[in-house]
Amino acid sequence: MKPGGAGGARRTAPRDVAIVAFARSDHRGAAEGLSETEMLLPVLHAALEQAGLAPGEADFTCSGSSDYLAGRPFSFTQTLDGVGAWPPVAESHVEADGAWALFEAWVKILTGRADTALVYAHGKPSAGPLRDVLTRQLDPYYVAPLWPDSVSLAALQAQALIDAGHTDEEALAVLARRGGDDAPAGEYVVRPLRAGDCPAVTDGAAAVVLAAADTARRMCARPAWIRGIDHRIEAQALGLRDLTDSPSTRLAAERAGAFRAPVDTAELHAPFTSQEVVLRRALRLDDTVAVNPSGGAHAADPVMATGLIRLGEAAARIHRGASDRALAHATSGPCLQHNLVAVLEGETEGETKGEAR
Amino acid sequence: MPEILTAPLTVSFPFTRSLGPVQSAFLTGLRERTVLGVRTRDGRILVPPVEYDPVTAEEIRDLAEVAPTGTVTTWAWNPAPRPGQPLRTPFAWVLVRLDGADTALLHVLDAPGPHAVRTGMRVRIRWAPERTGAITDIGCFEPYDPHEDDGGDGGDGGDGPRTPAPHHGTFDDPVTGIVAPARLDYTYTPGRAQSRHLAALAGRRITGERCPSCSKVHVPPRGACPTCGVAATEQVEVGPRGTVTTFCIVNIKAKGAGIEVPYVYAHIALDGADLALHGRIGGIPYDEVRMGLRVEPVWTADGRHPDHYRPTGEPDAAYDTYKELL
Numbered sequence: 001m002k003p004g005g006a007g008g009a010r011r012t013a014p015r016d017v018a019i020v021a022f023a024r025s026d027h028r029g030a031a032e033g034l035s036e037t038e039m040l041l042p043v044l045h046a047a048l049e050q051a052g053l054a055p056g057e058a059d060f061t062c063s064g065s066s067d068y069l070a071g072r073p074f075s076f077t078q079t080l081d082g083v084g085a086w087p088p089v090a091e092s093h094v095e096a097d098g099a100w101a102l103f104e105a106w107v108k109i110l111t112g113r114a115d116t117a118l119v120y121a122h123g124k125p126s127a128g129p130l131r132d133v134l135t136r137q138l139d140p141y142y143v144a145p146l147w148p149d150s151v152s153l154a155a156l157q158a159q160a161l162i163d164a165g166h167t168d169e170e171a172l173a174v175l176a177r178r179g180g181d182d183a184p185a186g187e188y189v190v191r192p193l194r195a196g197d198c199p200a201v202t203d204g205a206a207a208v209v210l211a212a213a214d215t216a217r218r219m220c221a222r223p224a225w226i227r228g229i230d231h232r233i234e235a236q237a238l239g240l241r242d243l244t245d246s247p248s249t250r251l252a253a254e255r256a257g258a259f260r261a262p263v264d265t266a267e268l269h270a271p272f273t274s275q276e277v278v279l280r281r282a283l284r285l286d287d288t289v290a291v292n293p294s295g296g297a298h299a300a301d302p303v304m305a306t307g308l309i310r311l312g313e314a315a316a317r318i319h320r321g322a323s324d325r326a327l328a329h330a331t332s333g334p335c336l337q338h339n340l341v342a343v344l345e346g347e348t349e350g351e352t353k354g355e356a357r
Numbered sequence: 358m359p360e361i362l363t364a365p366l367t368v369s370f371p372f373t374r375s376l377g378p379v380q381s382a383f384l385t386g387l388r389e390r391t392v393l394g395v396r397t398r399d400g401r402i403l404v405p406p407v408e409y410d411p412v413t414a415e416e417i418r419d420l421a422e423v424a425p426t427g428t429v430t431t432w433a434w435n436p437a438p439r440p441g442q443p444l445r446t447p448f449a450w451v452l453v454r455l456d457g458a459d460t461a462l463l464h465v466l467d468a469p470g471p472h473a474v475r476t477g478m479r480v481r482i483r484w485a486p487e488r489t490g491a492i493t494d495i496g497c498f499e500p501y502d503p504h505e506d507d508g509g510d511g512g513d514g515g516d517g518p519r520t521p522a523p524h525h526g527t528f529d530d531p532v533t534g535i536v537a538p539a540r541l542d543y544t545y546t547p548g549r550a551q552s553r554h555l556a557a558l559a560g561r562r563i564t565g566e567r568c569p570s571c572s573k574v575h576v577p578p579r580g581a582c583p584t585c586g587v588a589a590t591e592q593v594e595v596g597p598r599g600t601v602t603t604f605c606i607v608n609i610k611a612k613g614a615g616i617e618v619p620y621v622y623a624h625i626a627l628d629g630a631d632l633a634l635h636g637r638i639g640g641i642p643y644d645e646v647r648m649g650l651r652v653e654p655v656w657t658a659d660g661r662h663p664d665h666y667r668p669t670g671e672p673d674a675a676y677d678t679y680k681e682l683l
Contacts, residue, residue, distance in 0.1 A: 032361065033361030033546060033548065033549055034546070034548055034549065035546065035547060035548025035549070035550070035551065035579070035580055036548075037579060037581050038548045038549055038550065038580045038581075038588075041580070041581055041587075041588050044586070045587075055585060055586025055587060056585075056586055068541075071366050071368050071541060071543035071545070072366075072545075078579065081579050081580070081581040081582070081583040081586070082581045082586055083586050084583075084584065084585055084586025084587075085583060085586070086583055086584045126544075127366075127543045127545065127546065128541055128542070128543040128544075129541065129542065131439065132439060132440065132441070132541060135441075136539060136541075140372065140374055140537055141374065141376070141380055141384070141492070141535065142405045142462075142463075142492045143463055143492070144537065144539075145441075145491060145493055145535075145537055146441075146442065146443055146463065146464065146465065146492065146493070147439060147440070147441035147442045148442070148450060148463060149439055149442075152433055152435055152450045153450075155433030155434075155450070156432065156433045156450055156452060156463075157431075159431045159432055159433055159476065160430070160431040160476075163476045188434070188436065190433050190434065190435050190436075190450070191433060191434035191436070191471055192433070193433075237403075237405065237407065237411070237460070238452065238463055239404075239405070239430075239452055239454075239460040239461035239462055239463060240403070240411055240460050243431065
């Protein structure tokens with residue numbers, strides 16, 4: 001179905017929407033010599049192929065990226081070369097992590113304006129000084145003139161957590177080593193955060209395909225149905241926030257229905273180990289939940305694609321039958337300022353269409 | 358495979374921002390060594406002050422002066438200051454709740470080392486010697502012990518009110534805007550396709566890439582066919598001759614350009630290419646350039662691109678041969 005095809009038919013009930021395909025790049029560090037488009041193309045094709053779509057065939061295309069990473073205005077327009085954008089396709093872009101592009105595409109499908117959507121995200125943080133680049137998203141009057149870099153702000157949050165008794169440097173080291181011992185994980189970058197507490201920043205790209213109802217069932221043996229998504233933001237001023245908690249994550253999770261039933265998997269967008277501590281508490285995740293089986297944002301942080309990858313990894317786990325109900329989280333802004341939570345489910349044996357809700 | 362090209366790319370801009378009434382009072386106050394907060398409906402004092410209540414979104418305007426002394430609520434030790442940060446020597450980032458305020462302000466603390474910093478420690482503002490009405494008018498914070506003889510260069514550590522005092526917020530010559538310069542240094546990578554194209558240009562060959570799906574040759578190549586959305590990898594040499602498909606006459610001299618006006622800037626479909634590229638037309642009076650004119654590139658000794666294109670002297674191309682490329 002092409003855009004507009006379903007526009008006349010006002011739907012009275014929300015439609016079931018699922019993630020049916022997911023692909024990501026596996027760069028470690030800089031994607032040497034590749035343009036954004038060249039980095040993105042194999043990922044787009046892998047996702048489209050899984051869904052059985054040709055380039056340009058999705059009803060809607062939505063991407064997430066940031067000109068500040070590339071250092072060039074309208075840098076995302078070049079990547080449209082990779083999606084088969086001529087004749088013109090219905091397309092949109094968010095200057096944010098691709099998780100928010102997925103949100104827009106989900107709304108588009110819910111409202112009946114599309115049956116399928118290609119969502120992608122890309123970032124080449126290797127192009128610039130990321131820690132400084134990210135200061136440009138801060139309050140331009142009181143904060144940005146001090147150039148507080150992203151690691152420093154995360155370190156302020158980590159110290160607040162330590163002072164509150166929610167963690168300590170040994171516990172962070174265990175997270176840094178992903179279950180290893182509690183020996184210090186490298187030198188301090190900004191105390192109390194050590195090198196091992198910081199994300200492995202890398203260039204990278206990711207793509208997912210969303211589809212509605214029966215289309216999703218045709219494209220995927222076990223679609224990852226989106227049971228809810230919500231995103232909430234906190235005040236801009238760091239001093240107005242309780243950095244030891246994430247009320248926006250908790251509220252988004254409530255609105256997405258995350259607390260209605262236990263999840264077996266959680267993919268958390270926590271670039272810093274200390275932020276995983278905040279999110280586990282806000283989302284009430286206990287040891288029964290597989291947290292970040294993909295390695296999480298800490299293991300690979302292709303900035304602007306990292307959040308979308310959390311949704312994709314959670315969905316892929318459902319696709320292959322390793323999860324029945326998963327939570328995916330994405331974040332934006334300093335110290336977990338803006339948070340998105342999605343709940344994904346696979347249909348279990350015996351469930352049929354319409355009974356899954 | 359030719360060398361992958363990269364180039365430095367500097368983005369530098371002075372953002373000029375206007376201030377709301379609360380921001381203006383706060384930043385002007387800093388210039389006058391007075392710290393102002395704003396009172397919310399529920400009686401909290403927010404420092405730094407905002408224009409709208411963060412909970413109710415209502416406009417808030419009641420200002421109050423707080424002390425230049427306060428308490429560290431969290432901190433982080435930065436052993437390697439980065440460009441633009443307030444101190445050049447290792448320092449602590451701090452959130453400080455000034456005495457009388459209910460919220461904390463982000464700034465830096467000048468301390469001899471992390472051993473000298475802790476949450477809950479008392480600090481005071483060290484004012485910058487030159488103040489303009491900016492957050493950097495607070496040079497930094499410094500440790501403050503009220504029992505010590507007050508000989509520090511902060512001078513007035515304990516002078517502010519212990520409890521927030523209502524303040525009119527009006528000053529002579531108020532600051533109404535700030536200029537926030539920003540500079541970021543990037544490394545631009547054009548990618549494999551453009552690197553190959555530029556390497557060929559260095560040998561005075563113009564190359565494009567053929568789409569494996571629609572067979573069109575795109576010049577300059579970008580690694581993907583924008584119509585088909587697939588990777589285009591087959592190298593194709595095009596030109597050097599081509600046809601002017603359309604053009605314009607430039608009458609305004611570009612700043613810094615050494616070209617006399619009027620001159621002609623044209624779309625040129627090189628022979629074998631399915632996409633026209635841009636170039637200047639020379640070697641012919643500007644008012645004699647026409648659609649269909651056959652041209653060839655003119656290279657200069659030091660240029661990586663053709664300097665301009667000139668007429669070949671061939672008969673004009675028929676419209677049907679280039680109408681799809683307009």
